[in-house]
Amino acid sequence: MSEKKAIRLGVNVLASGRHDAAWKTLPNPATISTDIDEFVKIAQVAERGLIDALFLADGPGGLVPEAYSRPWRALDPLTLHAALSQVTQHIGLVVTTTTLFGHPYTVARQIASLDHISKGRAAWNIITSQAPVAQAAYGVDHAFGQEDRYQRAREFVQIVTGLWDSFPGEAVIADAQRNVFVDKQLLRPIDVQGTHFRSAGALSTPVSPQGRPVIFQAGQSEDSKAFGARWADALFTGQRILENGQKFYADVKALAKGFGRNPDQLLVMPGLFPILGSTEAEANRRKDELDEQLDHEGLRRELARHFALDPDDLPFDLPLPYDKIDAAEPNVPIASRWHRREILNEARLRNWTVRQAVRGNLVGGHRVIVGTPEQVAQDIIHWIDQQAADGFNLNIDVQTSGLQDVVDHLIPELQKAGRYRREYEGSTLRENLGLIHANAGSTNASTRTGAFADSSELARSTEPAAT
Secondary structure (H helix, E strand, O other): OOOOOOOEEEEEEOOOOOOEEEEEOOHHHHHHHHOHHHHHHHHHHHHOOOOOEEEOOOOOOOOOHHHHHHOOOOOHHHHHHHHHOOOOOOEEEEEEOOOOOOOOOHHHHHHHHHHHHHHOOOEEEEEEEOHHHHHHHHHOOOOHHHHHHHHHHHHHHHHHHHHHHHOOOHHHHEEEOOOOOEOOOOOOOOEEEEEOOOOEEEEOOOOOOOOOOEEEOOOHHHHHHHHHHOOOOEEEOOOOOOHHHHHHHHHHHHHHHHHHOOOHHEEEEEEEEEOOOOOOHHHHHHHHHOOOOOHHHHHHHHHHHHHOOHHHHOOOOOOOHHHHHHOOHHHHHHHHHHHHHHHHHHHHHHHHHHHHHHHHOOOOOEEEEEHHHHHHHHHHHHHHHOOOOOOEEEEEEEOOOHHHHHHHHHHHHHHHHOOOOOOOOOOOOHHHHHOOOOOOOOOOOOOOEEEEEEEHHHHOOOOOOOO
């Protein structure tokens, strides 16, 4: 590896692929969402490519609207990753769970258990979203306000990390002569009495092989950035323009430093959607053939929702009506503000028509790049060297052909440039991400007793965190 910064790569896993029309190209799509063999294939191809981690996104609750027109995430991410841990040896396993519903003790035990089962490869991706389907599923009558949402999230993660530190491995002494298996004097029980959550005692699962599972967090708002900079080891985010990526990167690194952390121990991994071909024309043809099978009317309605416009205000082959878009800004739903901003940033830069904006917003705002492996590798390296990212969470157009292209063609280009590993560095996800072992009682450990920090720890924003 050269002296230049090593590049980190994850894969955002959906069995059919992340393009909305991917399932239409598959021979037997009806069972794809629950077919363990397909997920095993994806995991093993990704591990062959020495990719850092498999990321299973999730949203609590029942079916969401997009599930009616494409395969959805049907399997519980923790259960699925437990299965995948037994057919892989090195790749990290990122489980998404919410901090708004359920109880932190349950999450702490589940993720710690996965870390033991996988021998140190587990990670927790924290989300704070509260879609109506989630509220309905959990019997919650009203949405949480922004302040309550992040107070709940902060209490939740403080309890989880406190519990992860509460049962050091050396407490298991297995002393037959004294008839003592666990020395309770060596436990570090918590006693946390929060506004939203309470928990006391020690976790029944000893400290994991990594010291603590890796924590990921997704979002772009000011609240989300502050929360992630305080608690996360890595951030999933969604900048489409280099300058915006640089600003986000600088902001969260500075916030991490302000919390007394080493900014190099907070990784920034935006989403990236590469579509590859042996030539640029071939890559564009691959994308066009998939795009032709999209539900353009449905996507136009979705775009109009983000802009608070009527779909008829967006004729497909005309430029975006910026005057109408700007006038409607006060009516944009809170949950659409980040998507709106990112779409408009790139649309203005590239002079998109409505049709191009629809086709360029394939995964809720993540950056799409179409080209040869050499071109995409150069783009990735450029973002890293311009301090806009530490790596990327890849969205694969069609599984597993798109992932095989990444593994067989894109990653070798990064390796030739001296920027990507040729073998895994260690046996745990922390080692492979270049993160230090998370010793119990570290400076990033949670508050163990008493009241929580004042809510001023987090900046105020009306913008939601993205999932």
